[in-house]
Amino acid sequence: MKVAVLTVASAARRAHLERQREVLAAVAPEALRAEVFLDATPPDGIRDADVLTRHVPPGPHGLRVGAGRNTAAAAAIAEGAELLVFLDVDCLPGADLVARYTEAAAAHPDALLAGPVTYLASVQRPAVADLPHVTRPHRARPALPPGETRTAEPDEYDLFWSLSFAVTPATWERLGGFHGAYEGYGAEDTDLAWTARASGVPLVWTGGADAYHQWHPVSSPPWRHLDDILRNGSAFHRRWGVWPMGGWLEAFAAAGAIERRGELWVRLPGA
Incomplete structure (x- = not known):
């Protein structure tokens, strides 16, 4: 099976991209690779x-992450890719990520496949051989033993993260890619998952397809993305009738930055 690993990147994530390239060359040298740069100028x-x-x-309103991923997928499909593996620029592939996704795709060709993700600590820059020793999948999502898969329950689609997933081209076409309503940060991955659920595409948790999120500074809630979250959350609400990212919205509200007005969340003056 011809596998393509797809990444969207920017100059701000150059160090992450270079490290990802190093690890990909070591663990998946045969994979076709596609990179889409999202800066105003490459x-x-x-x-x-x-x-x-x-x-x-x-x-x-900002970087078009979803559109970038769609472009990467189109380029890979045009080159004959039979499996699309999406990996965020700040993620490293485990040694078995491509193999486990390939096995899962053979068993579940009509599914959206999602592997576990370990968030590395700031002091960690492990060698490829050491990645298994730092594997601690995020507890928010199912982490199955290597080689095992499980079809998600309907309420688990909200746990889908687009930083590592895989899909066959046929299923990608069925999903229609990422929706173009989202720019900047947030909601495009939940939208894809809800599209999958509405389309009858199973979400399959894929054990052993480990990815490793490289450390970078974050805040919770993500204050610098407040306007993106409000705008993209509103777009999601228009499409699906509910607001995503509820925990962050509640945290912003508790801090006095936003308030609920009817069906909308709005930013308060001075926030």
Whole structure:
């Protein structure tokens, strides 16, 4: 099976991208790779001659992550890819990530496949051989033994994260890719998962397809993304009738930054 590993990137994540390339070259040298740069102008000196490279500039409200992933998928499919593995630029693939996704795709060709993710601590920059020793999948999602799969329950689709997942081209076409309503941070992955559920596409937890999220500073709730979350959350509400990212919205509200007005969340003056 011809596997493509797809990444969207920007100059701000250059160090993460270079580390991801190193690990991919070690664990999946045979994989087709596609990278889509999301900056206004593609960064100089960062392209890899062995990688399909595309450019998707920002929209009026920020980086178009979903559109970038759609572009990467289209490029890989045009090159004959039989399995699309999406991996965020700040994630490293485990040694068996491609193999486990490939096995799961053979057993569940019509599914959206999702492997476990370990969040690395700031001091960790493990060698490829050491990745198994730092594997601690995030407890918010199911983490199955290597080689095992389980079809998600309907209420588990909210646990889908787009930082590591895989899908066959046929299923990707059935999903229609990421919706174009989202720019900047948040909600595009939940939208894809809800599209899958509404379309009857099973979400399959895939044991052993481990990815490792490289450390970078974050805040909870993510204050610098407040406007993105309100805008993208509103777009999700228009499509699905509910607001995503409820925990963050409640945290912003508790801090006095936003309030609920009818069906809407709005930013308060001075926040």
